Amino acid sequence: MNKVIFETAQLAVEKIAQEFVEYSKQDRPVHISLSGGSTPKLLFKTLAQSPFNTAVKWENLHFWWGDDRIVPPSDPESNYGEVQKLLFDHIQIPEENIHRIRGEANVEDELVRFTKELDLVPNHQFDWIILGMGGDGHTASLFPHQTDFNDPNLAVIAKHPETGQIRISKTAKLIEQAKRVTYLVTGASKANILQEIATKDAKDLPYPAAKIQSKNGITEWYLDRDAAELITE
């Protein structure tokens, strides 16, 4: 496991925020995919504040999501809606740089539309995909025992195995084409599963987060001390 352990979650997200600044200095559109759920909210709040709110050249960054739930943006379950509320409402970013999954639409229609929009990413190769990991080892909306790692499509409709909630997710294949994949995992509740991932061969584990990595680029794990407490350095 290629890991970086930060003393606190705040320090981990500040490192990511600083990297946003650096990416945004490149004189080209940079395609970044965000994760959802609870973990990255601290990142979005941090980016919305000084110095990052003005240090990032937002016009150069294009934002996408690893997955979203089929709910309207106003629903607290919407991964896009949370970023809108915590970040986009507080910065100056062109609307055309935001490539959200439309959770309010018909899911089959949205899968087709979103898949077409992905053609805006050169060679379907993201500059940076930031992922989270659920306590069950899922990442994006790719869940244990129901993920087709060889699905040739760019995006897929998924169903949360416990709640039945419908989602759209990037496929494993699309994620693995990225130049860089960073798993941001924080908090003591993820310590046991991280220990398993750090010590066992991914092929012996059912967890998509353990298996999915950039094929030709970098894969790294940004952890805070609580999440990494059972991992020996």
Ligand SMILES: O=C1O[C@H](COP(=O)(O)O)[C@@H](O)[C@H](O)[C@H]1O
């Ligand atoms: O359902 C989801 O869960 C994962 C992990 O979420 P967290 O609340 O444990 O941080 C997240 O990465 C994914 O985008 C989300 O839709």
